[in-house]
Amino acid sequence: MKHKATETDPEISSALLAWYGRSRRDLPWRGTNDPYRVWVSEIILQQTRVVQGTAYYHRFLERFPTVEALAAASVDEVMKVWEGLGYYSRARNMHAAARTVVHDLGGHFPEDAAGLRRLKGIGPYTAAAIASIAYGEAVPVLDGNVFRVITRLFAIRLPRGSAGDREVTRLTRQLIPADAPGDFNQALMELGALVCIPGDPLCDDCPVRSYCLAYKKGWTRELPIASAPPKVEKRYFHYLVVTCDKEILVTRRDRRDIWQLLWEFPALELQKEISPEKVLRLFEKEMPGITGEGAPVISPVIRHQLTHRTILARFYHVHLRRWPGALKKEWVKIPLDKMGGLAFPRLITAYMETHPQRFGS
């Protein structure tokens, strides 16, 4: 008997590609091989659903149509376009990478995965995605979709992590066809997004069901093996919203922490719960006169969920007759009608949208 060259069947790839040809969604970034546009779409889609990212994709390209336009912009302009999308280091890194491409690489993106990998914000997934889609390089992508599809197809009982990623990549590399690597990678991800979904997959609609070991063994519900869930800590934020004569106090987050480079109100951040009265005394101690003459309007606790933190925030709104003589140097006075030019975390914009009258609207 002839020795088996690979443990994967080449018919899997052709069945998948045929399915992709008839079932693929018509998404805005499909039908272009322009590396800049592919790059923009791939960064936006990192840990982000298509429905959430699509509007940002259009807005981003409208504001920054070329890598030159992106490089010429300020990082604050880029942050503003990114406002509300989350994982803000993506925006910072794109801005830095655009400047590298324009200033050091003559405006041309690196033309293989290894070169792309050196740009800020481009890791193994994004390098492989751009290289295969824009340049036709036969490198396999590994994202959450691919991991789920491949662990099910071959019944791999390993969680995400170095060992599981290595094994899944090895199998994917055996499947990727040299003549259509971009479509193949996208087909794998599209199958994971539409058919081989988390929980109960839609195996009746699956083009590779007959090859699927998890289906055969009845393991689809259990695969992929879940990693241990992260511990979620609580943080208590107290925001002092000070207005006076159509101006407001804001400050920029530049610590190595969440929401880097975004703006917020002067804040007290605590690990424990504390009464609003005590918070006001702390604010007053830090900056006499800042909590005003009258009673501040204190919001109820607002809960904001991050991946590994729960933020419990309260807003203390005070209006002053006149500004205190000296303010902390991190605190910046800006006109209320200039707020729209700054990028805020969703917690803040949601509060402002809920109470427009407190912000002069």
Added chain:
DNA sequence: TAACCGTGGAT
């Protein structure tokens, strides 16, 4: 390597 980085939709 493990912890960190947001937001929102589905279940």
Added chain:
DNA sequence: TATCCAAGGTT
């Protein structure tokens, strides 16, 4: 309400 997790990367 709680949990999962999405076209991941950096430190």
